[in-house]
Amino acid sequence: MITIQSLSKFYGTHRVLHEISLTFNWGEIHGIVGENGAGKTTLFQCVAGLTSYSGEIHYDRGILKNELGYLPTDLFFFSKMTGMEYLQLVCNARGIKNNRITDGNLFDLPLHQYAETYSTGMKKKLAITGLLLQKNEVFILDEPFNGVDIHSNSIIQEILLKLKELNKIVLMSSHIFSTLNDACDYLHYLKGGTIQQSATKGDFASIEEDMKQDGIGIRVADIVTGML
Protein backbone atom coordinates (compact mmCIF):
# COMPACT_ATOMS: atom_id res chain seq x y z
CA MET A 1 0.00 0.00 0.00
CA ILE A 2 1.16 3.52 -0.77
CA THR A 3 -0.09 6.35 1.42
CA ILE A 4 0.45 9.96 0.41
CA GLN A 5 -0.12 12.50 3.16
CA SER A 6 -0.15 16.28 2.71
CA LEU A 7 2.19 16.24 -0.26
CA SER A 8 3.14 19.70 -1.54
CA LYS A 9 5.58 20.77 -4.18
CA PHE A 10 6.93 24.22 -4.98
CA TYR A 11 9.11 25.33 -7.88
CA GLY A 12 10.61 28.46 -6.37
CA THR A 13 7.58 30.38 -5.12
CA HIS A 14 5.24 28.69 -7.58
CA ARG A 15 3.05 26.08 -5.89
CA VAL A 16 2.47 23.10 -8.17
CA LEU A 17 0.95 20.61 -5.72
CA HIS A 18 -0.85 21.48 -2.49
CA GLU A 19 -1.66 19.13 0.39
CA ILE A 20 -2.33 16.04 -1.74
CA SER A 21 -3.49 13.01 0.25
CA LEU A 22 -4.19 9.70 -1.50
CA THR A 23 -4.06 6.00 -0.76
CA PHE A 24 -3.28 3.28 -3.29
CA ASN A 25 -3.98 -0.31 -2.28
CA TRP A 26 -2.54 -3.51 -3.77
CA GLY A 27 -4.39 -4.69 -6.85
CA GLU A 28 -5.82 -1.27 -7.64
CA ILE A 29 -5.45 0.87 -10.76
CA HIS A 30 -5.72 4.60 -10.16
CA GLY A 31 -6.11 7.18 -12.89
CA ILE A 32 -5.07 10.81 -12.51
CA VAL A 33 -6.71 13.29 -14.85
CA GLY A 34 -6.32 17.00 -15.26
CA GLU A 35 -5.54 19.67 -17.81
CA ASN A 36 -2.03 20.16 -19.19
CA GLY A 37 0.11 21.67 -16.44
CA ALA A 38 -2.24 20.53 -13.66
CA GLY A 39 0.67 18.79 -11.91
CA LYS A 40 0.12 15.13 -12.89
CA THR A 41 3.71 14.54 -13.98
CA THR A 42 5.05 16.40 -10.94
CA LEU A 43 2.91 14.20 -8.68
CA PHE A 44 4.29 11.09 -10.41
CA GLN A 45 7.84 12.35 -10.05
CA CYS A 46 7.28 12.98 -6.34
CA VAL A 47 5.96 9.45 -5.81
CA ALA A 48 8.87 8.04 -7.80
CA GLY A 49 11.36 10.03 -5.74
CA LEU A 50 12.70 11.85 -8.78
CA THR A 51 12.06 15.24 -7.26
CA SER A 52 11.94 16.64 -3.75
CA TYR A 53 8.67 17.47 -1.97
CA SER A 54 7.21 18.22 1.41
CA GLY A 55 4.80 15.81 3.07
CA GLU A 56 4.87 12.05 3.53
CA ILE A 57 4.85 9.10 1.14
CA HIS A 58 4.67 5.79 2.95
CA TYR A 59 5.19 2.42 1.27
CA ASP A 60 4.50 -0.74 3.24
CA ARG A 61 7.10 -2.98 1.54
CA GLY A 62 10.41 -1.20 2.01
CA ILE A 63 12.04 1.22 -0.43
CA LEU A 64 9.43 2.22 -2.99
CA LYS A 65 11.75 3.39 -5.77
CA ASN A 66 13.49 0.01 -5.92
CA GLU A 67 10.23 -1.73 -6.83
CA LEU A 68 8.71 1.02 -8.92
CA GLY A 69 8.55 1.16 -12.70
CA TYR A 70 8.09 4.65 -14.07
CA LEU A 71 7.08 5.38 -17.64
CA PRO A 72 7.70 9.08 -18.24
CA THR A 73 5.81 11.03 -20.93
CA ASP A 74 9.00 12.24 -22.56
CA LEU A 75 11.10 9.18 -23.14
CA PHE A 76 14.83 9.54 -23.62
CA PHE A 77 16.96 6.93 -25.34
CA PHE A 78 20.69 7.24 -25.78
CA SER A 79 21.94 7.51 -29.33
CA LYS A 80 23.65 4.39 -30.73
CA MET A 81 21.98 2.13 -28.15
CA THR A 82 19.94 -0.82 -29.39
CA GLY A 83 16.54 -1.78 -28.00
CA MET A 84 18.12 -4.94 -26.59
CA GLU A 85 20.81 -2.95 -24.80
CA TYR A 86 18.19 -0.65 -23.29
CA LEU A 87 16.37 -3.67 -21.86
CA GLN A 88 19.69 -5.10 -20.65
CA LEU A 89 20.49 -1.77 -18.97
CA VAL A 90 17.19 -1.55 -17.08
CA CYS A 91 17.54 -5.20 -15.96
CA ASN A 92 21.16 -4.69 -14.86
CA ALA A 93 20.06 -1.58 -12.93
CA ARG A 94 17.80 -3.73 -10.78
CA GLY A 95 20.30 -6.57 -10.49
CA ILE A 96 18.06 -8.86 -12.57
CA LYS A 97 20.01 -11.58 -14.36
CA ASN A 98 17.93 -12.10 -17.46
CA ASN A 99 19.47 -14.04 -20.30
CA ARG A 100 16.19 -14.44 -22.16
CA ILE A 101 15.22 -10.84 -22.79
CA THR A 102 13.94 -11.64 -26.29
CA ASP A 103 11.29 -13.93 -24.77
CA GLY A 104 9.73 -10.86 -23.16
CA ASN A 105 9.50 -8.99 -26.46
CA LEU A 106 5.69 -8.93 -26.41
CA PHE A 107 5.41 -6.08 -28.91
CA ASP A 108 7.73 -7.79 -31.46
CA LEU A 109 10.12 -4.86 -31.52
CA PRO A 110 13.26 -4.94 -33.69
CA LEU A 111 15.52 -5.15 -30.64
CA HIS A 112 18.79 -5.14 -32.60
CA GLN A 113 18.07 -1.75 -34.13
CA TYR A 114 19.08 1.48 -32.43
CA ALA A 115 16.24 2.64 -30.17
CA GLU A 116 16.56 6.20 -31.49
CA THR A 117 15.38 4.97 -34.90
CA TYR A 118 12.13 3.68 -33.39
CA SER A 119 8.85 5.53 -33.95
CA THR A 120 7.18 7.29 -30.99
CA GLY A 121 4.89 4.31 -30.38
CA MET A 122 7.74 1.79 -30.61
CA LYS A 123 9.77 3.77 -28.08
CA LYS A 124 6.83 3.69 -25.69
CA LYS A 125 6.46 -0.05 -26.18
CA LEU A 126 10.16 -0.57 -25.55
CA ALA A 127 9.95 1.38 -22.29
CA ILE A 128 6.88 -0.61 -21.18
CA THR A 129 8.69 -3.88 -21.98
CA GLY A 130 11.56 -2.66 -19.80
CA LEU A 131 9.22 -1.97 -16.87
CA LEU A 132 7.77 -5.48 -17.11
CA LEU A 133 11.18 -7.16 -17.34
CA GLN A 134 12.20 -5.34 -14.17
CA LYS A 135 9.52 -7.29 -12.25
CA ASN A 136 8.23 -4.15 -10.54
CA GLU A 137 5.55 -4.14 -7.85
CA VAL A 138 4.31 -0.61 -8.48
CA PHE A 139 3.83 1.04 -11.88
CA ILE A 140 3.50 4.69 -12.71
CA LEU A 141 2.48 5.17 -16.31
CA ASP A 142 2.36 8.74 -17.57
CA GLU A 143 0.29 8.75 -20.77
CA PRO A 144 0.95 5.10 -21.72
CA PHE A 145 -1.45 5.23 -24.68
CA ASN A 146 0.07 8.28 -26.37
CA GLY A 147 1.38 7.50 -29.83
CA VAL A 148 0.69 3.77 -29.84
CA ASP A 149 -1.40 2.04 -32.51
CA ILE A 150 -4.81 0.41 -31.90
CA HIS A 151 -3.39 -3.10 -31.65
CA SER A 152 -0.78 -2.07 -29.06
CA ASN A 153 -3.46 -0.08 -27.27
CA SER A 154 -5.35 -3.27 -26.57
CA ILE A 155 -2.14 -5.05 -25.54
CA ILE A 156 -1.50 -2.28 -22.99
CA GLN A 157 -5.08 -2.61 -21.72
CA GLU A 158 -4.48 -6.33 -21.32
CA ILE A 159 -1.22 -5.68 -19.49
CA LEU A 160 -3.00 -3.34 -17.09
CA LEU A 161 -5.62 -5.93 -16.26
CA LYS A 162 -2.95 -8.58 -15.78
CA LEU A 163 -1.05 -6.28 -13.41
CA LYS A 164 -4.22 -5.80 -11.40
CA GLU A 165 -4.73 -9.56 -11.31
CA LEU A 166 -1.14 -9.96 -10.08
CA ASN A 167 -1.99 -7.59 -7.20
CA LYS A 168 0.29 -4.75 -8.37
CA ILE A 169 -0.39 -1.07 -7.81
CA VAL A 170 -0.82 0.96 -10.99
CA LEU A 171 -0.99 4.72 -11.15
CA MET A 172 -1.58 6.22 -14.58
CA SER A 173 -2.63 9.30 -16.48
CA SER A 174 -4.29 9.62 -19.84
CA HIS A 175 -6.12 12.23 -21.86
CA ILE A 176 -8.19 9.51 -23.52
CA PHE A 177 -11.08 9.05 -21.13
CA SER A 178 -12.23 5.73 -22.60
CA THR A 179 -8.89 4.07 -21.72
CA LEU A 180 -9.27 5.17 -18.11
CA ASN A 181 -12.87 3.99 -18.04
CA ASP A 182 -11.81 0.51 -19.10
CA ALA A 183 -8.79 0.11 -16.84
CA CYS A 184 -9.13 2.19 -13.67
CA ASP A 185 -10.75 1.36 -10.37
CA TYR A 186 -10.46 4.95 -9.14
CA LEU A 187 -10.11 8.28 -10.86
CA HIS A 188 -8.73 11.47 -9.31
CA TYR A 189 -9.21 14.89 -10.85
CA LEU A 190 -6.21 17.13 -10.27
CA LYS A 191 -6.79 20.84 -10.70
CA GLY A 192 -4.79 23.82 -9.50
CA GLY A 193 -2.44 21.50 -7.60
CA THR A 194 -5.14 19.88 -5.49
CA ILE A 195 -7.38 16.83 -5.88
CA GLN A 196 -10.73 18.36 -6.82
CA GLN A 197 -12.66 15.13 -6.95
CA SER A 198 -12.14 11.37 -6.64
CA ALA A 199 -14.53 8.81 -8.10
CA THR A 200 -14.86 5.05 -8.06
CA LYS A 201 -15.53 2.96 -11.17
CA GLY A 202 -19.00 3.69 -12.49
CA ASP A 203 -18.94 7.34 -11.39
CA PHE A 204 -16.22 8.57 -13.75
CA ALA A 205 -18.78 10.43 -15.89
CA SER A 206 -19.11 13.10 -13.18
CA ILE A 207 -15.39 13.89 -13.43
CA GLU A 208 -15.55 13.95 -17.23
CA GLU A 209 -18.48 16.37 -17.00
CA ASP A 210 -16.61 18.60 -14.52
CA MET A 211 -13.58 18.73 -16.79
CA LYS A 212 -15.71 19.71 -19.78
CA GLN A 213 -17.44 22.42 -17.74
CA ASP A 214 -14.07 23.83 -16.71
CA GLY A 215 -13.09 24.10 -20.37
CA ILE A 216 -16.22 25.94 -21.52
CA GLY A 217 -15.12 29.23 -19.96
CA ILE A 218 -12.29 29.57 -22.48
CA ARG A 219 -13.29 31.74 -25.46
CA VAL A 220 -11.37 29.59 -27.96
CA ALA A 221 -13.24 30.75 -31.05
CA ASP A 222 -12.68 34.45 -30.22
CA ILE A 223 -8.99 33.96 -29.55
CA VAL A 224 -8.39 31.93 -32.74
CA THR A 225 -10.28 34.50 -34.80
CA GLY A 226 -8.09 37.22 -33.30
CA MET A 227 -4.93 35.25 -34.13
CA LEU A 228 -5.90 34.62 -37.74
Add this chain to the structure above:
Amino acid sequence: MITYFELQYKRLNRSLSAFGLNPYLGLLLLGAFFIVFSKLSYTKLLQLWPSYAPYLYALLPLAAVYALGNKSRNNFLKNIFTPKRYLQLRLLENSLIALPFCIFLMCMQQFLPSLVAVAGSLSGIFIQSVSLPTYSIPTPFSKHPFEFAIGFRKTYLLLFVLYTLGVIGMVVGNYNLGLFSLFCLFLLTMNYYSTPEPPFYVWIHSVNAHQFLQIKIKQSILHSLILVSPLALLLMILNPVNAYIVAIILVTGLLYTVTWVLGKYAIYPKEADLPQIIKMALGIFMPPLILILIPHFYFKSLVRLTTYLK
Protein backbone atom coordinates in the same frame (compact mmCIF):
# COMPACT_ATOMS: atom_id res chain seq x y z
CA MET B 1 15.47 35.67 -40.33
CA ILE B 2 17.15 38.32 -38.15
CA THR B 3 15.21 36.91 -35.19
CA TYR B 4 16.70 33.48 -35.96
CA PHE B 5 20.27 34.79 -35.78
CA GLU B 6 19.50 36.85 -32.66
CA LEU B 7 18.20 33.67 -31.10
CA GLN B 8 21.36 31.76 -32.02
CA TYR B 9 23.44 34.54 -30.45
CA LYS B 10 21.35 34.37 -27.27
CA ARG B 11 21.75 30.57 -27.17
CA LEU B 12 25.53 30.90 -27.51
CA ASN B 13 25.60 33.44 -24.67
CA ARG B 14 23.47 31.16 -22.49
CA SER B 15 25.79 28.21 -23.17
CA LEU B 16 28.80 30.32 -22.19
CA SER B 17 27.04 31.48 -19.00
CA ALA B 18 26.12 27.87 -18.13
CA PHE B 19 29.79 27.00 -18.67
CA GLY B 20 30.67 29.52 -15.96
CA LEU B 21 31.99 32.30 -18.22
CA ASN B 22 30.89 35.87 -18.73
CA PRO B 23 29.50 35.78 -22.31
CA TYR B 24 31.72 38.66 -23.52
CA LEU B 25 34.80 37.09 -22.01
CA GLY B 26 33.73 33.75 -23.47
CA LEU B 27 33.43 35.25 -26.96
CA LEU B 28 36.87 36.82 -26.57
CA LEU B 29 38.32 33.48 -25.44
CA LEU B 30 36.66 31.71 -28.35
CA GLY B 31 38.26 34.21 -30.73
CA ALA B 32 41.65 33.75 -29.09
CA PHE B 33 41.26 29.99 -29.21
CA PHE B 34 40.43 30.17 -32.91
CA ILE B 35 43.57 32.21 -33.66
CA VAL B 36 45.83 29.87 -31.68
CA PHE B 37 44.19 26.78 -33.19
CA SER B 38 44.49 28.20 -36.72
CA LYS B 39 48.13 29.20 -36.23
CA LEU B 40 49.11 25.79 -34.89
CA SER B 41 47.14 23.70 -37.40
CA TYR B 42 48.27 25.84 -40.34
CA THR B 43 51.93 25.60 -39.31
CA LYS B 44 51.63 21.85 -38.82
CA LEU B 45 49.98 21.43 -42.23
CA LEU B 46 52.74 23.52 -43.82
CA GLN B 47 55.36 21.23 -42.31
CA LEU B 48 53.61 18.08 -43.52
CA TRP B 49 52.29 19.13 -46.94
CA PRO B 50 53.75 22.54 -47.88
CA SER B 51 52.00 22.77 -51.29
CA TYR B 52 48.52 21.76 -50.15
CA ALA B 53 48.47 23.26 -46.64
CA PRO B 54 46.32 26.37 -47.43
CA TYR B 55 43.77 24.23 -49.30
CA LEU B 56 43.65 21.63 -46.54
CA TYR B 57 43.11 24.38 -43.99
CA ALA B 58 40.37 25.81 -46.23
CA LEU B 59 38.51 22.51 -45.86
CA LEU B 60 38.33 22.78 -42.05
CA PRO B 61 35.07 24.80 -41.94
CA LEU B 62 33.41 21.91 -43.76
CA ALA B 63 33.45 19.96 -40.49
CA ALA B 64 31.35 22.66 -38.81
CA VAL B 65 29.13 22.98 -41.85
CA TYR B 66 28.50 19.23 -41.77
CA ALA B 67 27.12 19.56 -38.23
CA LEU B 68 24.60 22.10 -39.51
CA GLY B 69 23.37 19.52 -42.02
CA ASN B 70 21.56 17.60 -39.29
CA LYS B 71 18.42 16.19 -40.89
CA SER B 72 15.85 16.96 -38.19
CA ARG B 73 17.25 20.48 -37.73
CA ASN B 74 16.92 21.15 -41.45
CA ASN B 75 13.44 19.65 -41.60
CA PHE B 76 12.45 22.02 -38.80
CA LEU B 77 13.89 25.02 -40.65
CA LYS B 78 12.20 23.98 -43.91
CA ASN B 79 8.98 23.67 -41.99
CA ILE B 80 9.02 27.18 -40.54
CA PHE B 81 10.64 29.16 -43.39
CA THR B 82 9.67 29.52 -47.02
CA PRO B 83 12.02 27.70 -49.49
CA LYS B 84 13.62 31.02 -50.49
CA ARG B 85 14.16 32.14 -46.87
CA TYR B 86 15.52 28.70 -45.95
CA LEU B 87 18.10 28.88 -48.75
CA GLN B 88 19.11 32.42 -47.73
CA LEU B 89 19.42 31.38 -44.11
CA ARG B 90 21.59 28.34 -44.85
CA LEU B 91 23.84 30.35 -47.20
CA LEU B 92 24.27 33.09 -44.60
CA GLU B 93 24.86 30.60 -41.81
CA ASN B 94 27.53 28.73 -43.76
CA SER B 95 29.17 32.01 -44.84
CA LEU B 96 29.43 33.10 -41.21
CA ILE B 97 31.19 29.85 -40.39
CA ALA B 98 33.61 30.25 -43.32
CA LEU B 99 34.31 33.92 -42.52
CA PRO B 100 36.97 33.53 -39.77
CA PHE B 101 38.79 30.83 -41.77
CA CYS B 102 38.61 33.07 -44.83
CA ILE B 103 40.03 36.08 -42.92
CA PHE B 104 42.86 33.95 -41.53
CA LEU B 105 43.80 32.74 -45.02
CA MET B 106 43.73 36.29 -46.36
CA CYS B 107 46.05 37.36 -43.54
CA MET B 108 48.35 34.58 -44.74
CA GLN B 109 48.14 36.09 -48.27
CA GLN B 110 46.31 32.96 -49.49
CA PHE B 111 43.53 34.51 -51.55
CA LEU B 112 42.58 31.57 -53.76
CA PRO B 113 42.33 29.11 -50.81
CA SER B 114 40.19 31.69 -48.97
CA LEU B 115 37.75 31.55 -51.89
CA VAL B 116 37.86 27.76 -51.67
CA ALA B 117 36.90 28.03 -47.97
CA VAL B 118 33.86 30.16 -48.85
CA ALA B 119 32.83 28.05 -51.86
CA GLY B 120 33.28 24.80 -49.89
CA SER B 121 31.18 26.08 -47.01
CA LEU B 122 28.44 27.35 -49.29
CA SER B 123 28.28 24.04 -51.12
CA GLY B 124 27.81 22.52 -47.65
CA ILE B 125 24.11 23.40 -47.82
CA PHE B 126 23.73 20.34 -50.03
CA ILE B 127 25.25 18.12 -47.37
CA GLN B 128 22.70 16.51 -45.16
CA SER B 129 23.58 13.96 -42.51
CA VAL B 130 22.50 10.47 -43.43
CA SER B 131 19.76 8.63 -41.56
CA LEU B 132 20.79 6.05 -39.01
CA PRO B 133 21.13 2.52 -40.38
CA THR B 134 18.72 -0.19 -39.27
CA TYR B 135 21.65 -2.43 -38.27
CA SER B 136 23.86 -1.82 -35.24
CA ILE B 137 27.61 -2.04 -34.86
CA PRO B 138 28.50 -4.98 -32.60
CA THR B 139 30.48 -4.15 -29.46
CA PRO B 140 31.97 -6.30 -26.70
CA PHE B 141 30.12 -4.14 -24.16
CA SER B 142 26.47 -4.91 -24.96
CA LYS B 143 25.94 -6.93 -21.77
CA HIS B 144 26.81 -3.93 -19.63
CA PRO B 145 25.55 -0.82 -21.40
CA PHE B 146 25.79 2.07 -21.71
CA GLU B 147 28.96 4.22 -21.67
CA PHE B 148 31.37 1.93 -23.50
CA ALA B 149 28.77 0.36 -25.82
CA ILE B 150 27.74 3.81 -27.07
CA GLY B 151 31.26 5.28 -26.95
CA PHE B 152 32.67 2.37 -28.94
CA ARG B 153 30.10 2.89 -31.71
CA LYS B 154 30.66 6.62 -31.82
CA THR B 155 34.44 6.40 -31.97
CA TYR B 156 35.23 3.09 -33.64
CA LEU B 157 36.99 4.84 -36.53
CA LEU B 158 39.20 6.75 -34.11
CA LEU B 159 39.90 3.54 -32.18
CA PHE B 160 40.93 1.92 -35.45
CA VAL B 161 43.24 4.84 -36.27
CA LEU B 162 44.87 4.70 -32.81
CA TYR B 163 45.40 0.94 -33.01
CA THR B 164 46.82 1.32 -36.54
CA LEU B 165 49.20 4.03 -35.32
CA GLY B 166 50.28 1.83 -32.43
CA VAL B 167 50.96 -1.13 -34.75
CA ILE B 168 52.80 1.11 -37.26
CA GLY B 169 54.90 2.37 -34.36
CA MET B 170 55.90 -1.19 -33.48
CA VAL B 171 56.57 -2.22 -37.09
CA VAL B 172 58.87 0.74 -37.78
CA GLY B 173 60.50 0.43 -34.37
CA ASN B 174 59.03 3.69 -33.05
CA TYR B 175 58.13 2.47 -29.57
CA ASN B 176 57.11 5.94 -28.42
CA LEU B 177 54.40 6.09 -31.09
CA GLY B 178 52.95 2.90 -29.61
CA LEU B 179 53.01 4.39 -26.11
CA PHE B 180 51.43 7.59 -27.42
CA SER B 181 48.61 5.57 -29.03
CA LEU B 182 48.01 3.74 -25.76
CA PHE B 183 47.79 7.02 -23.87
CA CYS B 184 45.41 8.45 -26.49
CA LEU B 185 43.21 5.37 -26.16
CA PHE B 186 42.73 6.24 -22.49
CA LEU B 187 41.95 9.87 -23.31
CA LEU B 188 39.34 8.64 -25.77
CA THR B 189 37.66 6.24 -23.36
CA MET B 190 37.61 8.87 -20.60
CA ASN B 191 35.57 10.95 -23.01
CA TYR B 192 32.82 8.30 -22.83
CA TYR B 193 32.05 9.72 -19.38
CA SER B 194 31.96 13.36 -20.40
CA THR B 195 28.18 13.87 -20.63
CA PRO B 196 25.84 13.27 -17.68
CA GLU B 197 22.96 10.89 -18.36
CA PRO B 198 19.38 12.03 -17.58
CA PRO B 199 18.44 11.44 -13.89
CA PHE B 200 16.04 8.64 -14.92
CA TYR B 201 19.01 6.45 -15.85
CA VAL B 202 20.53 6.87 -12.40
CA TRP B 203 17.21 6.61 -10.57
CA ILE B 204 16.40 3.17 -12.07
CA HIS B 205 19.24 1.56 -10.10
CA SER B 206 18.14 -0.27 -6.96
CA VAL B 207 21.38 0.44 -5.11
CA ASN B 208 22.59 3.25 -2.89
CA ALA B 209 24.97 5.98 -4.06
CA HIS B 210 28.04 4.22 -2.68
CA GLN B 211 27.19 0.93 -4.45
CA PHE B 212 26.31 2.80 -7.65
CA LEU B 213 29.73 4.45 -7.73
CA GLN B 214 31.43 1.13 -7.05
CA ILE B 215 29.61 -0.44 -10.02
CA LYS B 216 30.51 2.49 -12.28
CA ILE B 217 34.17 2.47 -11.25
CA LYS B 218 34.47 -1.31 -11.64
CA GLN B 219 32.87 -1.21 -15.08
CA SER B 220 35.01 1.69 -16.27
CA ILE B 221 38.20 -0.12 -15.24
CA LEU B 222 37.14 -3.45 -16.74
CA HIS B 223 35.89 -1.97 -20.00
CA SER B 224 38.96 0.28 -20.39
CA LEU B 225 41.18 -2.75 -19.93
CA ILE B 226 39.24 -4.71 -22.56
CA LEU B 227 39.77 -1.88 -25.01
CA VAL B 228 43.44 -1.09 -24.35
CA SER B 229 44.92 -4.41 -23.30
CA PRO B 230 45.56 -5.85 -26.81
CA LEU B 231 47.80 -2.89 -27.64
CA ALA B 232 49.33 -2.82 -24.14
CA LEU B 233 50.16 -6.54 -24.31
CA LEU B 234 51.71 -6.20 -27.77
CA LEU B 235 53.88 -3.34 -26.52
CA MET B 236 54.97 -5.35 -23.49
CA ILE B 237 55.75 -8.50 -25.47
CA LEU B 238 57.68 -6.74 -28.23
CA ASN B 239 59.74 -4.68 -25.81
CA PRO B 240 59.84 -6.46 -22.42
CA VAL B 241 62.66 -4.21 -21.17
CA ASN B 242 60.32 -1.22 -21.28
CA ALA B 243 57.21 -3.10 -20.12
CA TYR B 244 57.24 -1.07 -16.93
CA ILE B 245 56.50 2.11 -18.94
CA VAL B 246 53.40 0.42 -20.37
CA ALA B 247 52.39 -0.60 -16.85
CA ILE B 248 52.81 3.00 -15.65
CA ILE B 249 50.61 4.27 -18.51
CA LEU B 250 48.02 1.60 -17.71
CA VAL B 251 47.84 2.51 -14.02
CA THR B 252 47.82 6.25 -14.74
CA GLY B 253 45.21 5.82 -17.47
CA LEU B 254 42.93 3.84 -15.18
CA LEU B 255 43.32 6.43 -12.42
CA TYR B 256 42.45 9.17 -14.95
CA THR B 257 39.36 7.21 -15.98
CA VAL B 258 38.21 6.80 -12.37
CA THR B 259 38.76 10.53 -11.80
CA TRP B 260 36.68 11.28 -14.89
CA VAL B 261 33.84 8.97 -13.76
CA LEU B 262 33.74 10.54 -10.31
CA GLY B 263 34.18 14.03 -11.75
CA LYS B 264 31.03 13.54 -13.79
CA TYR B 265 28.91 12.54 -10.79
CA ALA B 266 30.49 15.15 -8.47
CA ILE B 267 28.40 17.86 -10.16
CA TYR B 268 25.59 15.61 -11.38
CA PRO B 269 23.14 16.25 -13.03
CA LYS B 270 24.85 19.39 -14.35
CA GLU B 271 27.33 19.27 -17.19
CA ALA B 272 30.94 20.04 -16.33
CA ASP B 273 31.42 23.80 -15.96
CA LEU B 274 34.71 25.68 -16.19
CA PRO B 275 35.86 25.21 -12.54
CA GLN B 276 35.14 21.48 -12.77
CA ILE B 277 36.98 21.15 -16.10
CA ILE B 278 39.97 22.99 -14.61
CA LYS B 279 40.01 20.59 -11.65
CA MET B 280 39.84 17.54 -13.91
CA ALA B 281 42.46 18.91 -16.30
CA LEU B 282 44.79 19.62 -13.36
CA GLY B 283 44.54 15.94 -12.51
CA ILE B 284 45.75 15.04 -15.99
CA PHE B 285 48.64 17.49 -16.08
CA MET B 286 49.71 16.84 -12.47
CA PRO B 287 49.02 13.13 -11.88
CA PRO B 288 49.84 13.17 -8.12
CA LEU B 289 46.84 15.50 -7.70
CA ILE B 290 44.61 12.56 -8.66
CA LEU B 291 45.14 11.13 -5.19
CA ILE B 292 43.41 14.21 -3.76
CA LEU B 293 40.86 14.58 -6.54
CA ILE B 294 39.52 11.01 -6.37
CA PRO B 295 38.34 11.18 -2.73
CA HIS B 296 37.22 14.81 -3.23
CA PHE B 297 35.02 13.88 -6.21
CA TYR B 298 33.89 10.68 -4.54
CA PHE B 299 32.37 12.40 -1.51
CA LYS B 300 30.81 15.11 -3.66
CA SER B 301 29.31 12.38 -5.91
CA LEU B 302 27.81 10.63 -2.89
CA VAL B 303 25.97 13.83 -1.94
CA ARG B 304 24.78 14.45 -5.50
CA LEU B 305 23.60 10.90 -6.13
CA THR B 306 21.78 10.47 -2.83
CA THR B 307 19.02 12.66 -4.31
CA TYR B 308 18.21 9.86 -6.77
CA LEU B 309 19.42 6.72 -4.99
CA LYS B 310 18.24 5.48 -1.62
